Structures are given as C-alpha cells and as structure tokens.
Amino acid sequence: MARMTPQDRREAIVDAALAVARRKGLAATTVRDVAAEMGTSSGLIHHYFDSMDEVLAAAFERVAGEDLRQTEILLDQAGGPHELIRAFLASYAPVGDDWAFQLWLDAWAEAARRPVLREASSRLNLAWAALLERAIRAGVRDGTFSCSDPTAAAWRILSLIDGLALQVVAHQTIVDRRDMLQWAATAAERELGLPAGDLAVT
Amino acid sequence: MARMTPQDRREAIVDAALAVARRKGLAATTVRDVAAEMGTSSGLIHHYFDSMDEVLAAAFERVAGEDLRQTEILLDQAGGPHELIRAFLASYAPVGDDWAFQLWLDAWAEAARRPVLREASSRLNLAWAALLERAIRAGVRDGTFSCSDPTAAAWRILSLIDGLALQVVAHQTIVDRRDMLQWAATAAERELGLPAGDLAVT
DNA sequence: CCCGCTATTGGACAGTTGCGCAATAGGGTG
DNA sequence: CACCCTATTGCGCAACTGTCCAATAGCGGG
Numbered sequence: 001m002a003r004m005t006p007q008d009r010r011e012a013i014v015d016a017a018l019a020v021a022r023r024k025g026l027a028a029t030t031v032r033d034v035a036a037e038m039g040t041s042s043g044l045i046h047h048y049f050d051s052m053d054e055v056l057a058a059a060f061e062r063v064a065g066e067d068l069r070q071t072e073i074l075l076d077q078a079g080g081p082h083e084l085i086r087a088f089l090a091s092y093a094p095v096g097d098d099w100a101f102q103l104w105l106d107a108w109a110e111a112a113r114r115p116v117l118r119e120a121s122s123r124l125n126l127a128w129a130a131l132l133e134r135a136i137r138a139g140v141r142d143g144t145f146s147c148s149d150p151t152a153a154a155w156r157i158l159s160l161i162d163g164l165a166l167q168v169v170a171h172q173t174i175v176d177r178r179d180m181l182q183w184a185a186t187a188a189e190r191e192l193g194l195p196a197g198d199l200a201v202t
Numbered sequence: 203m204a205r206m207t208p209q210d211r212r213e214a215i216v217d218a219a220l221a222v223a224r225r226k227g228l229a230a231t232t233v234r235d236v237a238a239e240m241g242t243s244s245g246l247i248h249h250y251f252d253s254m255d256e257v258l259a260a261a262f263e264r265v266a267g268e269d270l271r272q273t274e275i276l277l278d279q280a281g282g283p284h285e286l287i288r289a290f291l292a293s294y295a296p297v298g299d300d301w302a303f304q305l306w307l308d309a310w311a312e313a314a315r316r317p318v319l320r321e322a323s324s325r326l327n328l329a330w331a332a333l334l335e336r337a338i339r340a341g342v343r344d345g346t347f348s349c350s351d352p353t354a355a356a357w358r359i360l361s362l363i364d365g366l367a368l369q370v371v372a373h374q375t376i377v378d379r380r381d382m383l384q385w386a387a388t389a390a391e392r393e394l395g396l397p398a399g400d401l402a403v404t
Numbered sequence: 405c406c407c408g409c410t411a412t413t414g415g416a417c418a419g420t421t422g423c424g425c426a427a428t429a430g431g432g433t434g
Numbered sequence: 435c436a437c438c439c440t441a442t443t444g445c446g447c448a449a450c451t452g453t454c455c456a457a458t459a460g461c462g463g464g
Contacts, residue, residue, distance in 0.1 A: 003430060003441055025314060027229060031422060041443045043424080048441095052422060102314055109311035111372040112304055113227055122373040129376075155377060156385050159365025160358060166368075167361065170310040171324040175357060183358050190392050205411055205460060233452060243413045245454080250411095254452060406464090413458065420451065428443065434436090 010048050010058075012038055017059040022099045026056055026106045057116050060107055063100055064124045067091075072131065081139030085192070086199055088132060089184055092158075093177070094165045101169045104162075129154050139192065146193030153191040160187050212250050212260075214240055219261040224301050228258055228308035228319075259318040262309050265302050266326045269293075274333065283341030287394070288401055290334060291386055294360075295379065296367050303371050306364075331356050341394065348395030355393040362389050 004012065016037035020029045031052055035042040049055045071091045078084040094101035104121075111118035133154035139145035147153050161184050167175040185199040206214065218239035222231045233254055237244040251257045273293045280286040296303035306323075313320035335356035341347035349355050363386050369377040387401040 006441085009441080027311070028315065030420080032420090041445095042422090043444070044442055046423060102311075105307075105311040105314075108368055108372040109227065109229070109304075109307040112307075118373065122376060125369065125373060126376055152381075152385050152388070155366070155369075155381070156362060156389055159369065159385075160362045160389075161365070162368060163361025163363070163365035164357070166310055166364060167327065167357075170313040171320065171327060174324060174328055179354075179357075183354050183361075186354070187358055187362075187389070208411085211411080232450080234450085243415095244452090245414070246412055248453065407462105408464100409460105409462090411458105411460080413456105415455095415457105417454080418452100421449080422447105423449105424447085425445095426443100427445105428441105430441080431439095433438090 006048070009044075013045055013048060013055060014058050014062050017055050018063060021056075021059055021103065025099075026060060026103050027110075029056060029059075031055075053114070053116070057120060060103055060117065061120045061124075063103055064107075064120070067100065068124060068127055068131070075131070075135060081135070081142065081144040082194075082198065084135050084139070085188055086185075086201070088135060089161070089181065089188065089199070090201070092128070092161055093181055093184065094169055095177070098165075098169055101165055105166065105170060125158075129158050132158055136192065147191060157184070157188050157191055160184055208250070211246075215247055215250060215257065216260050216264050219257050220265065223258070223261060223305065223308070228262065228305060229312050231258060231261075233257075253318070255316045255318045258312070258316065259322045262305055262319060263322045263326065265305055266309075266323075269302060270326060270329055270333070277333065277337060283337070283344065283346040284396075284400065286337050287341070287390060288387075288403070290337060291363070291383065291390065291401070292403070294330070294363055295383055295386065296371055297379070300371060303367055307368065307372060327360075331360050334360055338394065349393060359386070359390050359393055362386055 013034060016034045017029055019037050020033045024033070031042045031045050034045055034055065038044075045052075045055065049058075071088065074087050074091055075084055078087050107117055107121040111121050133150050136145060136147055136150040136153055140147050140150060161180075164175060164180040164184060168177055168180050181201045185201060186196070188194075189196055189199050215236060218236045219231060222235045222239050226235070233244045233247050236247055236257065240246075247254075247257065251260070273290065276289050276293055277286055280289050309319055309323040313323050335352050338347060338349055338352040338355055342349050342352060363382075366377060366382040366386060370379055370382050383403045387403060388398070390396075391398060391401050
C-alpha cells in the first residue's frame with residue numbers, strides 16, 4: 001500500500017477502526033478488521049500502536065470529541081437560548097440504532113476496568129455537562145431562563161438524556177426516539193422555568 | 203466433582219458465573235472461567251445451558267431480579283406515597299462502587315450482541331418502570347401527588363437515576379452519591395407536584 | 405448386588421484473537 | 435544514480451473462544 005507519513009497513517013488507522021466499530025461495535029473490533037478496512041496488513045497497526053487497546057481508546061476519543069466539537073459549533077450558531085437548548089437536545093440524542101451511542105455504552109461498561117478509557121470517557125462527559133451548563137447560564141443571564149442551580153440542572157438534563165437514550169439503543173422497543181425527545185424537552189422546560197411546550201419538537 | 207441435582211447445579215453455575223463477572227465483567231466471562239470457578243469441567247455447563255449467552259442472561263437476571271423483588275417487598279411495607287417514593291429512590295440508587303449496577307452497565311452494553319441477555323435486561327427494566335409507575339398512580343389516586351402522565355414521569359425518574367448512577371459508578375469522581383440522591387429527589391418532587399424538599403434525603 | 409440413567413469428564417474441533425519478527429519495497433537525500 | 439531509513443508486508447505463534455461428543459463414574463431403584 002501507499003507509503004504514508006506517520007501522522008497520516010495514525011489517522012487512517014483510527015478512521016478505519018471507527019468504520020469497523022460502526023458496524024460491529026467497539027468491543028468486537030479486531031486488528032485484522034482494521035487492517036482489512038484500510039487495505040493493508042495487520043502488522044502495520046502494531047507499528048503505530050503498542051496495543052489494540054490504544055487503537056480503540058483513540059477511536060473512542062475521536063468520535064466523542066468530534067461530536068462534542070460539532071455540537072459546540074452548532075451552539076455558537078444558535079440564535080436565542082431557546083433555540084440553543086433545542087439544538088442541544090436534538091444533537092445529543094442518538095438517532096435510530098445509533099452506533100456512536102453504543103460506543104458510549106461500551107465505554108461506560110468498560111470504564112471501571114480500563115483506566116485509560118475511564119479517563120477519556122470521564123473527561124468527555126464532563127465537557128458535555130460544562131457545555132450545557134454554559135448554555136443555561138447564558139439564558140439565565142439574559143432573563144429567558146429561570147434556574148437556581150445551573151450545575152445541577154445541566155447534570156440532570158444530561159443524565160436524563162443518557163438514561164433515555166440507553167433504553168432506545170440497548171432495548172430498542174421499550175422507549176422510542178419520539179418519546180425520548182418529547183420527555184427530555186418536558187424535563188428541560190421545567191428545569192429552566194419555561195412554559196410547557198416551549199421546547200417541544202415538531 | 204460431586205454429583206448434584208439439576209436445580210442445584212444450575213444455581214451453582216449461575217453463582218460461579220456471577221463471581222467471575224464481578225471480577226472481569228459480564229462481557230469477559232467465559233465458559234472455562236465459570237467451570238474453573240466451580241472446580242468442574244467446562245462441558246458440564248453446556249449440559250445445562252444451550253449457550254453461553256443463556257448463562258450470562260441467567261446470571262444477570264438473578265441479581266437484577268433479586269433486587270427487584272426486594273424492592274417490591276420494601277414498597278409493600280411502605281406507609282404513605284411519600285415514604286414509598288423515598289424508599290424507591292434509596293433502594294434503586296447504587297451504593298459505592300456497586301457491582302450490581304456495574305452489572306447493569308455490562309448488560310446494556312452487551313445487549314447489542316447477545317439476544318438472550320437483551321431480552322432479560324429489557325424485561326427487567328420494564329418491570330422497574332412499571333413498579334415506579336404503580337407507586338405514582340397510587341399517590342395520584344389518593345391526592346398526594348399531582349401528575350398528568352404517570353408513565354412518562356416513571357420513565358423520566360428512572361432514566362434520570364440510571365443516568366446519574368452511571369456517572370457515579372463508571373466515573374466515580376464527577377458526581378457523588380450524595381448529589382445523585384439530592385438531584386433525583388428534586389426531579390421527583392417536580393414530577394409529582396410536591397413542594398421542594400419534600401423528598402429530600404437527610 | 406447389579407443395572408440403568410444421567411451427571412460429569414476431558415479433550416477435540418474449528419475458529420478467532422493480539423502480537424512479534426524477518427523480509428521487502430519505496431521514497432527522499434546525498 | 436545509488437544508498438539508507440523506515441513504512442509495509444505476510445506469516446507464524448501461542449493463547450483463547452464457544453460448542454460438541456464419546457467415554458466415565460456415581461447414585462437410586464429393582
């Protein structure tokens with residue numbers, strides 16, 4: 001295969017790992033899968049990463065970080081606080097049998113036993129909460145929202161979405177995406193002192 | 203090894219599977235691990251279970267089902283609706299580095315790959331939601347609670363606790379158990395139309 | 405006491421996994 | 435052009451996986 005610079009190759013490996021993880025899940029992604037996806041040999045991967053664990057950790061971090069950055073951009077473009085929260089809900093909530101969210105499930109389960117993964121997942125979760133908290137504080141400052149404890153509110157909204165999304169992705173039939181969005185919006189309205197239906201999705 | 207009655211052996215297998223899962227996680231629990239834990243041969247396990255998937259599902263079901271049954275008893279003994287919800291929150295929320303909740307995390311993640319486990323986890327989650335919904339409806343009936351959609355409220359409260367507990371167990375440092383209980387209680391008060399502090403934990 | 409039922413053994417099987425290493429090839433520099 | 439550095443190959447290795455099956459052993463009933 002074409003010779004690449006170390007940086008490009010590392011990125012290509014992570015890209016390929018993600019493409020596989022999207023199909024089979026993080027836990028089931030193997031060295032050979034990734035090599036086949038890239039169209040190279042498996043030995044190449046160990047030339048750039050000491051272990052498969054590192055590849056998976058890098059892959060997870062890339063997805064989660066990318067989602068986060070994209071949402072940050074989305075929020076920057078949002079007009080008022082309402083639109084901002086609505087955009088946040090829509091962008092955080094998984095779509096269909098979302099493979100990215102399955103990645104989160106894998107990460108949370110493995111976090112207890114894999115320190116590197118725990119650190120990454122922990123840091124990213126914190127960033128999401130901080131992002132939401134900032135949005136809430138902005139709304140409180142300009143008087144659109146009323147919320148006595150933005151930190152607690154952010155964690156509650158985030159955790160509620162996590163919990164609902166978990167049902168959608170892991171169990172599929174019990175709760176559907178429509179319910180999830182509707183219920184999350186209702187909870188957010190209460191947290192932010194908004195009239196019912198103010199954040200409703202159409 | 204000592205010959206056992208089919209019932210006893212099945213239980214012994216599930217016991218051993220749990221002991222291993224506690225150490226290595228559900229996903230990493232293998233037939234040979236379980237056999238070694240019991241001090242028997244691996245073939246024995248397939249004499250009682252058609253597949254490893256079923257063993258893991260049975261193990262998960264044992265823990266989660268036991269918790270559920272114990273909470274049902276707890277709720278039967280509870281006096282008024284307030285005490286009932288308070289008992290529910292306290293009993294559902296994981297304690298410390300709760301390995302029972304870690305089992306839930308493992309199950310949710312593995313559900314995508316193991317149909318039998320998914321079915322069990324799905325069914326038990328539904329049962330928890332139904333239990334909470336029943337408690338809410340009882341409170342609404344006798345006028346203590348005010349809640350327009352008990353089904354949605356139950357799922358929201360449950361999902362919020364799941365999401366918060368997830369942070370406590372998987373990331374440990376970010377959110378602590380005290381915050382989790384406090385925040386869940388606040389959310390429950392709003393869902394049920396109770397004055398602030400009515401469900402506060404001491 | 406013996407016999408039959410079945411719990412239990414222990415290894416075979418085909419597949420997979422992560423990893424390491426000697427050989428190769430390709431591109432940039434002299 | 436030739437040379438060297440290193441990206442890349444491709445296979446071997448040992449360990450592990452779930453599943454299956456013929457052989458064995460131990461208990462209860464006749």
